[in-house]
Amino acid sequence: MTQHAPQIKVPATYMRGGTSKGVFFNLNDLPESAKTPGAARDALLLRVIGSPDPYGKQTDGMGGATSSTSKTVILNRSERDGYDVDYLFGQVAIDKPFIDWSGNCGNLTAAVGAFAISQGMVDKSRLPENGIAEVRIWQVNISKAIIAHVPMTNGEVQETGDFELDGVTFPAAEVKIAFKDPADGEGAIFPTGRLIDKLDVPGVGTLDATMINAGIPTIFIDAADIGYTGTELQDDINSDPDALARFEAIRAYGAVKMGLISDVGEAAARQHTPKVAMVAPPRDYKASSGKDVLGNDIDVLVRAMSMGKLHHAMMGTAAVAIAAAAAIPDTLVNRAAGGKDRSAVTFGHPSGTLQVGAKAELIDGRWHIEEAVMSRSARVLMEGHVRVPGDAF
Structure with a gap:
């Protein structure tokens, strides 16, 4: 009988942010070979999401077979002065063995603040017992600053509320997101120098x-x-x-x-x-x-x-x-x-x-x-561990 590697467990949280969903990881929880960018990390995340899938369904993974639901996020407590968390986003292709690290996901940004708080990445001295926490996010993909205004109640992230976002079925708490100096690259908003x-x-x-x-x-x-x-x-x-x-x-x-x-x-x-x-x-x-x-x-x-x-x-x-x-x-x-x-x-x-x-x-x-x-909302859908075959990455 052929021996196959057993599955391993990786701590993860499945979250909705805005009109997207993704699997969120604390960098420190990833297997050692996936803690740095490269083939092992990509292979792990592809297997988590269920790509590449020639059927286009991602049935054998956490992905939802759309661009909005084929996403991964890796967060780490930031060592940059003035920031709480580093946010790295990976857009996972559905039918190809490919993860695009070239851009940000603005929708999932709404969930970054809540995840960072729950993972202890934000200093407690900056978190109000009741009120709005300002989570200072460094977006690693595009090297830009984002501020997430996360509501807090009794020292916990407030996820429920009456804010309605078109494209999301149920109401939730409003999370305001401010994208600072959002021009990409070296700050040239119009790369050709022309408006049209x-x-x-x-x-x-x-x-x-x-x-x-x-x-x-x-x-x-x-x-x-x-x-x-x-x-x-x-x-x-x-x-x-x-x-x-x-x-x-x-x-x-x-x-x-x-x-x-x-x-x-x-x-x-x-x-x-x-x-x-x-x-x-x-x-x-x-x-x-x-x-x-x-x-x-x-x-x-x-x-x-x-x-x-x-x-x-x-x-x-x-x-x-x-x-x-x-x-x-x-x-x-x-x-x-x-x-x-x-x-x-x-x-x-x-x-x-x-x-x-x-x-x-x-x-x-x-x-x-x-x-x-802009205003968005976010909430935890499931937390615990994702499982992948131990030889998948």
Whole structure:
């Protein structure tokens, strides 16, 4: 009889943050070979999530077979002055043996503060018995600061509440997230130096595009330019292979123009970034829940692609990009929102609406965003251990 390695147990917490879910780990709890970046860590996390799965279901793992639910987080008490926790995010591909470490997950950021507090990563002197704890997060993927405002009751994280977030079924406690100086890289919000570029995409055409590095590198296009209204739901896009191929082509050629890759062939190995989103002026539509969204209640329509599919709501990092672009006059997002000077915008997405805020300043000829703010919620779904075969990594 062939001997097989038994399963091992790894302490983990399964959490919802915003409209995403992921498996959270304390760095110190990982097996020794997975405590540092590399093949062993990736193999472990792939097995935890259940990837690669040619069936696309992640049945033999913790993943939920969507980009929003195929995520991992590793946290560690920060040794940086002025920060409580280091936050590393891994976007796990579903059908490929690949983890993309190139960007942040804004939705799961809402859960980082609560996990950090529960794991003792935040000094108790900074935690109120009752009130709001400010958890200072260093986002390792993009080297940026984030502040999570986590409610506390009787010395514990308050998870339950009446805050409703479209895309999440049940209400919970509100967690406000502030993304500090969200421009990616060296702070160039517009990597080409232009608010609107002409983007040539073979097989698609030449499109106007606002390409912005804020929260996450994002390519905004006008929905009308590619035959859409901006009111589409997931099945309208995800059931159309030709549409998915067009969006991926736009993403690949946009990534080259943004300087993220040198050749379109590299895009397949960088699935998490950049994002592609289409915008349109507000109009009435019916959200995926059946709720009516009125054009008079929103400023702009946005539909965003994540990991090759239309997202069911909105990625938190893309919401930061929306806030930043809306605050800067003459971007495609600002124009679709009516072209006004604004410090906040309410946008419609497939699951409903979301308000985000950002203040833009033009300093020495370059646009600067001090911070972008949004509200999310988070809660622990399950805690204990995940199990994986001992020879899986």
